[in-house]
Amino acid sequence: MEEQSIQMNLCSTRKEKPDSDQLEFGKIFTDHMFIMDYSDEKGWHDARITPYEPLRLDPSAMIFHYGQSVFEGLKAYLTSEGKVQLFRPEKNMQRLNRSNNRLCIPPIDEEFALQAIKQLVAVEKDWIPRAEGTSLYIRPFIISTEPYLGVAPSSHYQFIVILSPVGAYYKEGINPVKIAVENQYVRAVLGGTGEAKTGGNYASSLKAQEMVADQGFAQVLWLDGVEKKYIEEVGSMNVFFKINGEVVTPALNGSILEGVTRNSVIKLLKHWNVPIVERKISMEELAKANKDGTLEEAFGAGTAAVISPIGQLTWNDEDFVINHGKTGKIAKRLYDTLTGIQYGKESDPFDWIVEVEEVEQLVR
Incomplete structure (x- = not known):
């Protein structure tokens, strides 16, 4: 894919943000999303951050009929110092391409996709909840969009990233x-x-x-x-x-x-x-x-x-x-260590953390 920039079309008004104690997993979404299109003629193109809104798809779009889609899930964490951190996001991009290969979906540029995620998270930094154990869930996904009822790989796709503030998974601690x-x-x-x-x-x-x-x-x-x-x-x-x-x-x-x-x-x-x-x-x-x-x-x-x-x-x-x-000792130690690294409370001996810079540094 040729090097490209990310076009920005930001909302003029923003939605009211929920209280941290009212968050449910995957119920609320931020103001913006990332979209990039694919066609066999152009490859991946037209990368943009736009207001979060419904998609317009033809009823014959192949995703509805043959299920050619892949997705990922990762989180952005806010440290006590106000830094925004991702946990091993390059692994998610690598796995996304492995899934793409299995589903006959064209590979994405992993470095560019991660840059897009970082830029979207930077734009939506105020959506990251601050309460203990909360985070901003990141859902990248790819769907086949060609209007065609033949059983074959699609010639058109969209790569989309949406964000959702989520509460602590355990309401009363880590329980078996x-x-x-x-x-x-x-x-x-x-x-x-x-x-x-x-x-x-x-x-x-x-x-x-x-x-x-x-x-x-x-x-x-x-x-x-x-x-x-x-x-x-x-x-x-x-x-x-x-x-x-x-x-x-x-x-x-x-x-x-x-x-x-x-x-x-x-x-x-x-x-x-x-x-x-x-x-x-x-x-x-x-x-x-x-x-x-x-x-x-x-x-x-x-x-x-x-x-x-x-x-x-x-x-x-x-x-x-x-x-x-x-709860066993190993499970508790793993939970405390992993969440400690994710939220910046513990040292990161493996360089797993990727910081998200301020949005001004990312806009091109």
Whole structure:
């Protein structure tokens, strides 16, 4: 893509900002969004920041019919000194392009896309909530927009970034949740789209989640789609288990999404000299560890919750109560360290933080 600038068309009036204690995840959106178009003839072009408003799409736009779309999720954090920080955003851009490749969507310029996100966040800095545990959620996504009902890759796309101020994920601290092991439905299979971040993966997960929610479970533990034996993810998060002093997480296998938080957890554990291994792990192995008392902790890892401790797993009507239903030491240390780095309260030994400059320095 040829080097291009970002055109600015800012609102003349701004929306009223919500109180930090009234924020719900993904319910409120800022004044502006970023858009960039693609056509086979021009490539990616016409990058702009415009007022947040509904999109105009033809009813035959291919996104509505064949689901050719990808997305990402990351956050902007406000430090006590007033600095705006992003956490490993280059990893999200890299993953977006991996998803693009799987969905036959043209790659984006990762450096330019990150610059666009930084510029949009700088414009919307006043939307970043200041209360403890709050942040500005960033949702980049790409959709196919060509008006055509043939089954083929689209020749037109839009890359869009929207922002949403979000509250603390945990209203009363970091608390363990109850998880049901899913035996009927599967999230993804090898050769499918499980390793891409695309909407269809999430649509197919809703039925299982809806069913267990009625029974008081927060989410489901997904097993592999072939043998329904090996553990893959928990809800929309990567999952970790501490068994007999060693932390185990399912190895990436083509159907598991590689999470930025997952990667960060692994790096932190190695930095702390905590034994960590990526490999296959079956429910039979987990059941045995629970029975002999060596299943010490379990937790999910993802952008929204950072670390979500698992206090109970239910499999074939048997309840595995983990660590007496309490948050484990490893999960708590990971949560405190990751959020400490994100909010600028702890040192950043891995150079994970990217600061957002003032908007005057970014406008071109």
